[in-house]
Amino acid sequence: MTQSRVRADNSLLSRIDRAVFRLESALNLAAGLVIFALVCLAVWNVLARKLLGMPVPGYVDWTEQFMATFAFLGIAYCQREGGHIRMDILVARLSGRGVWIFEFLSTLFMLVITTALIYGSWYHFQRSFSFSDPWWSRDSTIDVALPLWPSKLLVPFSLSLLWLRLALQLWGYGRAIARAEAEPVAVPLVEPPAEQAMHEAEVVVEAPGDARNG
Amino acid sequence: WNVSLWGKRRAFTEHVEKLAELVKEKTGGEFTLNISYGGLSKNRENLDGISIGAFEMAQFCAGYHRDKNPTITVLELPFLGVNTLEEEVAVSKAVYNHPATKADLARWNAMLLMPSPMPQYNLVGTGKPPARLEDFKGMRIRATGGIGEAFKAIGAVPTSVTATEAYNAMESGVVDAVAFAQHAHLAFRTIELADWWTENLNPGTVNCPVVVNIDAYEALSPEHRAALDGSIDEALDHYLANYGKLLEKWDSILAEKNVQKVHIDEAEIARFREVAGPIQKKWIDDMTAQGLPGQELFDLVQETLKTARMSN
Amino acid sequence: MPAMDSLVDMKALLAGVDPFDMALWLSGLLVILVLVGMRVAFAAAFVGFLGLCLFFMQRQGFDRGLVTAMKLAGQIPHSKSTTYALSLIPTFILIGYLAYYAGLTRYLFEAAKRWIGWVPGGLAVATVFATAGFAAVSGASVATSAVFARIAIPEMLREGYNKRFAAGVVAAGGTLASLIPPSAILVIYAIIVEQSVGKLLLAGFLPGAVSALIYAALITGLARLNPDLGPPVRGFTFRQRLAALPGTTPIILVIAIIIYSIYFGWATPTEAGALGAFIILLMALRKGMRWHQLRGALMETAKLTVMIFTMIWGVLIFVRYLGFAKLPDHFAAWIAGLDQPAHVTLLFILLAYVVLGMFMDAIGMLILTLPVTFPAVIALNGGPNVTAEASALGMSADECAIWFGIIVVKMAELCLITPPIGLNCFVVAGVAQDGRMPITVQDVFRGASPFFVADVVTVAVLILFPGIVLWLPGLL
Ligand code: NA
Numbered sequence A: 001m002t003q004s005r006v007r008a009d010n011s012l013l014s015r016i017d018r019a020v021f022r023l024e025s026a027l028n029l030a031a032g033l034v035i036f037a038l039v040c041l042a043v044w045n046v047l048a049r050k051l052l053g054m055p056v057p058g059y060v061d062w063t064e065q066f067m068a069t070f071a072f073l074g075i076a077y078c079q080r081e082g083g084h085i086r087m088d089i090l091v092a093r094l095s096g097r098g099v100w101i102f103e104f105l106s107t108l109f110m111l112v113i114t115t116a117l118i119y120g121s122w123y124h125f126q127r128s129f130s131f132s133d134p135w136w137s138r139d140s141t142i143d144v145a146l147p148l149w150p151s152k153l154l155v156p157f158s159l160s161l162l163w164l165r166l167a168l169q170l171w172g173y174g175r176a177i178a179r180a181e182a183e184p185v186a187v188p189l190v191e192p193p194a195e196q197a198m199h200e201a202e203v204v205v206e207a208p209g210d211a212r213n214g
Numbered sequence B: 001w002n003v004s005l006w007g008k009r010r011a012f013t014e015h016v017e018k019l020a021e022l023v024k025e026k027t028g029g030e031f032t033l034n035i036s037y038g039g040l041s042k043n044r045e046n047l048d049g050i051s052i053g054a055f056e057m058a059q060f061c062a063g064y065h066r067d068k069n070p071t072i073t074v075l076e077l078p079f080l081g082v083n084t085l086e087e088e089v090a091v092s093k094a095v096y097n098h099p100a101t102k103a104d105l106a107r108w109n110a111m112l113l114m115p116s117p118m119p120q121y122n123l124v125g126t127g128k129p130p131a132r133l134e135d136f137k138g139m140r141i142r143a144t145g146g147i148g149e150a151f152k153a154i155g156a157v158p159t160s161v162t163a164t165e166a167y168n169a170m171e172s173g174v175v176d177a178v179a180f181a182q183h184a185h186l187a188f189r190t191i192e193l194a195d196w197w198t199e200n201l202n203p204g205t206v207n208c209p210v211v212v213n214i215d216a217y218e219a220l221s222p223e224h225r226a227a228l229d230g231s232i233d234e235a236l237d238h239y240l241a242n243y244g245k246l247l248e249k250w251d252s253i254l255a256e257k258n259v260q261k262v263h264i265d266e267a268e269i270a271r272f273r274e275v276a277g278p279i280q281k282k283w284i285d286d287m288t289a290q291g292l293p294g295q296e297l298f299d300l301v302q303e304t305l306k307t308a309r310m311s312n
Numbered sequence C: 001m002p003a004m005d006s007l008v009d010m011k012a013l014l015a016g017v018d019p020f021d022m023a024l025w026l027s028g029l030l031v032i033l034v035l036v037g038m039r040v041a042f043a044a045a046f047v048g049f050l051g052l053c054l055f056f057m058q059r060q061g062f063d064r065g066l067v068t069a070m071k072l073a074g075q076i077p078h079s080k081s082t083t084y085a086l087s088l089i090p091t092f093i094l095i096g097y098l099a100y101y102a103g104l105t106r107y108l109f110e111a112a113k114r115w116i117g118w119v120p121g122g123l124a125v126a127t128v129f130a131t132a133g134f135a136a137v138s139g140a141s142v143a144t145s146a147v148f149a150r151i152a153i154p155e156m157l158r159e160g161y162n163k164r165f166a167a168g169v170v171a172a173g174g175t176l177a178s179l180i181p182p183s184a185i186l187v188i189y190a191i192i193v194e195q196s197v198g199k200l201l202l203a204g205f206l207p208g209a210v211s212a213l214i215y216a217a218l219i220t221g222l223a224r225l226n227p228d229l230g231p232p233v234r235g236f237t238f239r240q241r242l243a244a245l246p247g248t249t250p251i252i253l254v255i256a257i258i259i260y261s262i263y264f265g266w267a268t269p270t271e272a273g274a275l276g277a278f279i280i281l282l283m284a285l286r287k288g289m290r291w292h293q294l295r296g297a298l299m300e301t302a303k304l305t306v307m308i309f310t311m312i313w314g315v316l317i318f319v320r321y322l323g324f325a326k327l328p329d330h331f332a333a334w335i336a337g338l339d340q341p342a343h344v345t346l347l348f349i350l351l352a353y354v355v356l357g358m359f360m361d362a363i364g365m366l367i368l369t370l371p372v373t374f375p376a377v378i379a380l381n382g383g384p385n386v387t388a389e390a391s392a393l394g395m396s397a398d399e400c401a402i403w404f405g406i407i408v409v410k411m412a413e414l415c416l417i418t419p420p421i422g423l424n425c426f427v428v429a430g431v432a433q434d435g436r437m438p439i440t441v442q443d444v445f446r447g448a449s450p451f452f453v454a455d456v457v458t459v460a461v462l463i464l465f466p467g468i469v470l471w472l473p474g475l476l
């Protein structure tokens, strides 16, 4: 697994950061496992169609509903790891407090839009949910009528976790501004693009030396 | 007003285009309908958009989300016996005017304005043309809703692909046959791959109404509302005339693409109808269980059909 | 709900504002937010949401407008993410990670070296062909460069190759991964512009091969002019050459499955990708891949996937706003109305991509620009219903959509090797330094610069002979 680029110490902030990170990692792994399961489902669907003449009923519906897991569950994990793409050509050139002020503001904007989206996606979930209907469903998929609300509920849930992560990062950046820290805890540190690119390729490059024996 | 449709302008959207033209003309350009093809919403979420108030008019199909609009799925049941587009208009209007239907759509802040009548969803397919019900056994058919259920009842395998994926699915053998109205067989190019077309299987059709946001409708000035209400019949007439022209060309299109017209024996269709019968029964039971007047809606369709035929 | 204006009378405040002007201002704001380093997905979602707020407040007042905008924006993440065709993306990312563990890269390089090493600059040509082969199982350019930096550069240095040249070849070769299917970026293009994923994947195949050939021609040309750059490697017997082939069969098998199943319609692109991933997984397991490695690959795949999905829905919130403001329509009409040859306008659009590409990431650049440039290019060609005969660029509207996808992906790949931000070059330098090779980032950028010229030639060839792009998908 890749090395995280977030510093830790014994402060309350850092301890909360690591506790939340454990939850985020577990959810991200769950997303990875769903990706794996969907690959298997697709293979099974082809084989069953070709060899048995019986495709998986509602294969597309099932796939679409399970996509919500890997589209959202890892969103806070990705933010913790600094994985959401941005242009840091400017931020990487700043130093001292300036960096943390920029980071604080852009994180604050993210918090604003995330809040709006939590509301909006909650309404979207609500429109598909009703206690009085069978399966609690007021909206279902086109082919085999799977209820939509479970996958729609994943969105406000994941965004709420992201909200928590952003709040922690605001705390971290705020503390860094107040104390003029060079390497604060609980926030992803800005890396030069070169190092960032290395991180991206880490999984394939840092594998044990089997390539040489290969 | 903003209007959310999808795809491209085609026979299926001509009534909305005509309505926009008429309303603009009648109000001297004061009341305009800005039609967007896919820019404002995904087609399966047009009803959500109406409920939110994101746009004022939209089109959708009942089968896209049966739980959102259970009442109008009665119009998608197999073997209702609808034979012409005029009959389809009549039964749609009757169901749309039923209080239970109005209440159903009002949950989405939506009012049903007009239907988009489509002919029966006959099959185009590849390979050996079917002659008897047994020939459908194991056939992979792209069909949704009640029509899919009907094919399942005779041993076919209804397979889920969206309209836009139908061409690739058929070409790749993911499906052997596709159920569409004629304009869609043209628009989605399934006819290019076809070996045969069932001219009289008439298993049922799909119902795609045009709705408006209730608040927006009620906020219209009396003149604007009159212009809108008064243009609906003319827009539908235009639609029917336009679709009629397409149907007239249909035979020559089949000949040009070298597609064989399959005429299924009446006795076979009667057997099909019998096998599919329980689907209508099951629909009525499901609706009743949800507290909806299923039987009443079903009877309404049958009675309206009788009246429509007598007046012809 | 009655229209209330509790805080500000937004209706009155916004009464005279033209939605089109507002869209221009907000687009400017988005550029600024991206430049100062806000995460692109959220910057786009933020500005899009702001635009929706203003749009609906203008019509419905402050309170109702805000609620409508929130509900509308909140619909988009789920709606856009649960689209069947997008399920290809994690599969393609996973394949790339697994392919490395399956040991495919070394076999490919070895076979290419033994068969083609004898030409001038032979090892470099072998690297290009091996990256092209690996591209057929890898959907990501950066990973491809990283893998080959570790395998090919040491060998080239041992044979006395110029270090800049060796590094540049690997950085450029990696970009082939996005053109040759599987390619995540082609899938993203197909989704955004609503074209057939299968057709785009097929369309990338020949241009990818042409691009590799142009690279190879450039390398032999340079090596012949200046033999110090890279000597040929001779002395492999025919038997040794044959012996190198069996190791490459899995890759050929996977290529065959993906192309064959899409082409003959044996399976949908999603299913074909899954079959490929499954085969590679079995090979990786046979090669001794362990659970913690698989777990690492799944974690990284999930992280990259959520990043891409967030980017897609974030930008689509902005696009939805543009849809209400009708900005793309205006821009397309303006482009189509320009009084100059269509190819000149196209050239300007491509130049803009080169400039953007110096600073931006490939996927980000594509998703941010396509909502405006795609309708503009379609309009430039003569509109969404134009036939090949009546068009400005010599192809029908549907063909133009496929063709522009390949061109724009090639442009986006260019940005991986141009300074100051060129991820492939950073990765190559990083891997090289990690392995104690004396190669700096500047070395890689300079070594990659001839390949920039080769890419310009490739794009020119694809513009002059669109048939290279359109022939394979045309057979579908
Ligand atoms: Na590739």
Ligand code: NA
Residues within 6 Å of the ligand: C357, C358, C359, C360, C414, C415, C416, C417, C418, C419, C420, C421, C422, C423
């Ligand atoms: Na660049």
